[in-house]
Amino acid sequence: xxxAPGGSPLMAPQKEETATKARRQxxxxxxxxxxxxxxxxxxxxxxxxxxxxxxxxxxxxxxxxGMARAVPAWLARAHAEAGARxxxxxxxxxxxxxxxxxxxxxxxxxxxxHEDGSIAWWLVDDTDRRLxxxxxxxxxxxxxxxxxxxxxxxxxxxAERCMxxxxxxxxxxxADAAVVVTPPDGRxxxxxxxxxxxEPVRTRITADPSAVPGxxxxxxxxxxxPSRWIDPASLxxxxxxxxxxxxxxxxxxxxxxxxxxxxxxxILLRAGGRAEFSESEEIFARLFAARAGAALSAAxxxxxxxxITQTLMRDxxxxxxxxxxxxxxxxxxxxxxxxxxxxxDFYDLHPGGTDEESSLVVLGDVCGxxxxxxxxxxxxxxxxxxxxxxxxxxxxxxxxxxxxxLTSHHTRFATLVLASVQREENQxxxxxxxxxxxxxxxxxxxxxxxxxxxxxxxxxxxxxxEARTVETCLQPGETCLLYTDGVxxxxxxxxxxxxxxxxxxxxxxxxxxGLPGTAVVERVQMLxxxxxxxxxxxDMAVVAITAPRTTHLSAVNGRTRGRYTA
Amino acid sequence: MTALPLPPFTVTAEDGPGTARLRxxxxxxxxxxxxxxxxxxxxxxxxxRLADLHLDCAQLRLCDSMGVATLLLxxxxxxxxxxxxxxxxxxxxxxxxxxxxxxxxxxxxGAHGQESAQDRTDDGATPG
Numbered sequence: 001x002x003x004a005p006g007g008s009p010l011m012a013p014q015k016e017e018t019a020t021k022a023r024r025q026x027x028x029x030x031x032x033x034x035x036x037x038x039x040x041x042x043x044x045x046x047x048x049x050x051x052x053x054x055x056x057x058x059x060x061x062x063x064x065x066g067m068a069r070a071v072p073a074w075l076a077r078a079h080a081e082a083g084a085r086x087x088x089x090x091x092x093x094x095x096x097x098x099x100x101x102x103x104x105x106x107x108x109x110x111x112x113x114h115e116d117g118s119i120a121w122w123l124v125d126d127t128d129r130r131l132x133x134x135x136x137x138x139x140x141x142x143x144x145x146x147x148x149x150x151x152x153x154x155x156x157x158x159a160e161r162c163m164x165x166x167x168x169x170x171x172x173x174x175a176d177a178a179v180v181v182t183p184p185d186g187r188x189x190x191x192x193x194x195x196x197x198x199e200p201v202r203t204r205i206t207a208d209p210s211a212v213p214g215x216x217x218x219x220x221x222x223x224x225x226p227s228r229w230i231d232p233a234s235l236x237x238x239x240x241x242x243x244x245x246x247x248x249x250x251x252x253x254x255x256x257x258x259x260x261x262x263x264x265x266x267i268l269l270r271a272g273g274r275a276e277f278s279e280s281e282e283i284f285a286r287l288f289a290a291r292a293g294a295a296l297s298a299a300x301x302x303x304x305x306x307x308i309t310q311t312l313m314r315d316x317x318x319x320x321x322x323x324x325x326x327x328x329x330x331x332x333x334x335x336x337x338x339x340x341x342x343x344x345d346f347y348d349l350h351p352g353g354t355d356e357e358s359s360l361v362v363l364g365d366v367c368g369x370x371x372x373x374x375x376x377x378x379x380x381x382x383x384x385x386x387x388x389x390x391x392x393x394x395x396x397x398x399x400x401x402x403x404x405x406l407t408s409h410h411t412r413f414a415t416l417v418l419a420s421v422q423r424e425e426n427q428x429x430x431x432x433x434x435x436x437x438x439x440x441x442x443x444x445x446x447x448x449x450x451x452x453x454x455x456x457x458x459x460x461x462x463x464x465x466e467a468r469t470v471e472t473c474l475q476p477g478e479t480c481l482l483y484t485d486g487v488x489x490x491x492x493x494x495x496x497x498x499x500x501x502x503x504x505x506x507x508x509x510x511x512x513x514g515l516p517g518t519a520v521v522e523r524v525q526m527l528x529x530x531x532x533x534x535x536x537x538x539d540m541a542v543v544a545i546t547a548p549r550t551t552h553l554s555a556v557n558g559r560t561r562g563r564y565t566a
Numbered sequence: 567m568t569a570l571p572l573p574p575f576t577v578t579a580e581d582g583p584g585t586a587r588l589r590x591x592x593x594x595x596x597x598x599x600x601x602x603x604x605x606x607x608x609x610x611x612x613x614x615r616l617a618d619l620h621l622d623c624a625q626l627r628l629c630d631s632m633g634v635a636t637l638l639l640x641x642x643x644x645x646x647x648x649x650x651x652x653x654x655x656x657x658x659x660x661x662x663x664x665x666x667x668x669x670x671x672x673x674x675x676g677a678h679g680q681e682s683a684q685d686r687t688d689d690g691a692t693p694g
Contacts, residue, residue, distance in 0.1 A: 344631075367631035369596060411638035413631075415667060436667035457668035461638045466668065538630075 043117040074100030106130040153295035166292040167194035175268035193241040214253035218265035227252040227277040250276040258297030326423035328546035330517035344373040345539035350388040363482040364416030394433035405460035413461040428474040428547040474547035486540035492532040517544035577605040591625035594633035624655035
C-alpha cells in the first residue's frame with residue numbers, strides 16, 4: 001500500500017500539525033498559566049524559553065543559558081540524547097520520558113518535540129509516588145528476605161547450623177554484626193556471632209547475661225527494650241565479635257521466641273556513624289527473630305529427641321550372637337523402615353555359667369511402637385535377665401514376668417518365646433515355651449519342618465496367664481528357628497498385598513536343611529526382604545539355634561567317653 | 567472385585583435393650599485402635615444396665631498388636647462392669663491371632679449368622 005502523501009498511513013497529518021501548532025502557541029502566550037514547569041531548549045542545547053514555574057524551580061534556567069548549567073545533569077543528558085535523534089524521520093514519534101531529582105523533589109520530564117528541532121520538557125513532580133514506590137520496594141525486599149530466611153532456617157534441623165544461619169542472615173541484612181545467644185546451660189553461654197560478610201564464629205563462655213542490658217530479660221522471653229535505651233558503651237567485651245569494625249554505635253536486643261520456651265536472644269550491632277535502629281527496623285528484626293526462634297527451637301527439640309532415640313537404640317539393639325557353650329546361635333534383626341522409631345522386637349541370649357548349665361534365649365515382640373514400646377521392651381529384657389536363673393520352670397518365669405509388667409493404665413502386652421538350650425553329647429536339648437508368640441520351627445536334617453506345639457498366653461495384660469513347655473532335641477546340623485510375626489506378616493509379593501505367611505516360611509526353611517544357623521537366618525531375612533520389596537514392613541527378628549555338625553572322636557585315652565570336634 | 571477406596575477404619579454403634587453392638591470395618595491398627603477404645607468406652611458409659619457388648623468383626627480387614635491390646639483393654643472394662651464381651655464373626659486372621667496369643671477364651675467368640683466359629687484349636691485354656 002502506498003502511504004498517503006505527507007504522513008504516515010495511520011495518522012492524519014493535518015491533525016498532528018494542528019496539535020503541534022496549538023502547543024507552540026500555548027507556550028509564549030499562556031505558558032505562565034501552565035502549572036507544570038516547562039523548559040524549552042533548542043537543538044544546540046541552549047534554553048529558549050522557561051515558564052514561571054520552571055524559573056522558580058530551576059534558579060539558573062533562563063533563555064540563552066546552556067542546558068548543562070540550567071538543569072540537573074540527568075535532564076541535560078536526556079536533552080542531548082534526544083537532540084541526537086532529531087534527524088529521525090518521524091518527529092511525531094512518541095518520546096519516552098526520563099526521571100530524576102531536582103533538589104529534594106523527584107520529577108518526571110516528558111519531552112514534546114517542535115518542528116524547529118527544539119524540545120519542551122514538561123516537568124511533573126512525582127516525589128510522593130517515588131516515596132511510595134520506595135516504601136513498596138523496601139517492603140518487598142523485607143518480605144523476600146523473610147521468605148529467604150525461613151527457607152534457610154528451616155532447611156536444617158541442626159541447632160548449630162541454625163544458629164549460624166540466624167547470625168549470618170541478621171548480620172548481612174539487619175545490622176553490621178549479630179550475636180545469637182542461647183539460654184544459659186548452667187553458667188555457660190553459648191554464642192554464635194557473625195560480622196557481615198564473614199563466617200559466623202561459635203564461642204562458649206562463662207559470663208553473666210545480665211551484663212548486657214536487656215539480654216537477661218530477652219533470654220527469659222520478655223519483650224525487648226527499645227534500642228535507644230541501651231548504651232553501646234555499656235556492652236561487655238565478651239559480647240563484641242572479635243573482628244567488629246570500630247566502635248558500636250547502636251545495639252538492639254531481641255528475644256528469639258521458641259515453642260513455649262525462649263530459644264535464645266538475638267543481639268544486633270551497628271557501627272558508630274551508621275544510622276541507629278529505627279522503630280520500624282526493630283519491629284522488622286522481631287519478625288525475623290520469630291522465624292529464627294521457631295526454627296532454632298524445632299532444631300533443638302529434634303536434637304533432643306534424636307539423642308533420646310539414639311540412647312534407647314544403643315541399649316535396645318539386639319546383641320550379636322555367636323557360638324556359646326557348644327551351641328551355635330545366630331540372630332538377625334531388621335527394624336521397621338522408619339528410622340527414628342525404636343522397634344518393638346527384641347532377642348537376648350543369657351548363657352549358662354558352664355557348659356553343663358543351659359543357656360536361655362528369649363525372643364519377643366512388644367505391642368505398639370515408639371517410646372512406649374521401647375520402655376516396655378527395656379523392662380521385659382531386664383526382668384527376663386533377672387529371672388534367668390529360674391529358667392528351669394518357664395511357666396513360673398513367665399508368670400513372674402507377667403506380674404512385673406502388669407499395670408492398670410494400659411494393656412500393652414508382649415508375646416515372647418523362651419528357649420532353654422543345653423548341649424548334650426553331640427545333640428542339643430531344647431525346652432521351648434511360647435507366651436502368645438508364633439511357635440518355633442525346627443528344621444530337621446531330612447528337610448521336614450516341625451512346628452513345636454508350645455502354647456501360652458501373651459504377657460503384660462492379663463492377671464492370669466498359662467503356658468505349656470515342649471521339649472525337643474536337635475541332631476547335629478538341625479536348627480530351631482524363633483521368629484517374630486514381622487516375618488510372616490510381611491506384606492508384599494507379586495501383587496504387593498499378600499502376606500509372606502507361615503507356609504512360605506516353612507517351604508523356605510525346608511530348603512535350609514543342614515545349613516549353619518547364620519545361613520538360615522540370612523536366607524529367611526533375604527526372602528522376607530525380597531517379598532516386601534520397597535513396601536512398609538514391621539520389625540523382623542529371627543534367632544537360629546543350631547546343633548553343630550560334629551565328628552565323634554572315639555575315646556582317646558580309653559577312659560573318657562570320647563569327644564566331638566565341635 | 568474392584569478395590570474401592572474404603573475409609574481406613576470405621577466403628578458403627580447399634581443399641582438394643584441391655585445390649586450394644588459395634589460394627590468394625592477396615593484396619594484396626596496403631597493409628598485407629600484409639601477410636602474403637604473410645605467407642606466401646608462410650609457404650610459402657612451410656613448404659614449402666616448393659617449386659618452384652620458385641621463387636622461385629624465380619625468386615626475387619628486387619629488387626630495388629632495395638633488392635634489386640636485394645637480388645638484386651640475393652641475386655642478389662644467389660645469385666646470390671648460385669649458385661650459380657652462378644653467378638654462376633656471373627657475373620658480367620660483374627661481367630662488365628664486370638665489363638666496364637668492365647669486370649670481367644672476371653673471373648674465369647676460368637677458366630678454371627680451363618681458363619682461358624684473358625685477351626686479354632688482350643689488349647690484348653692480356661693477363662694481367667
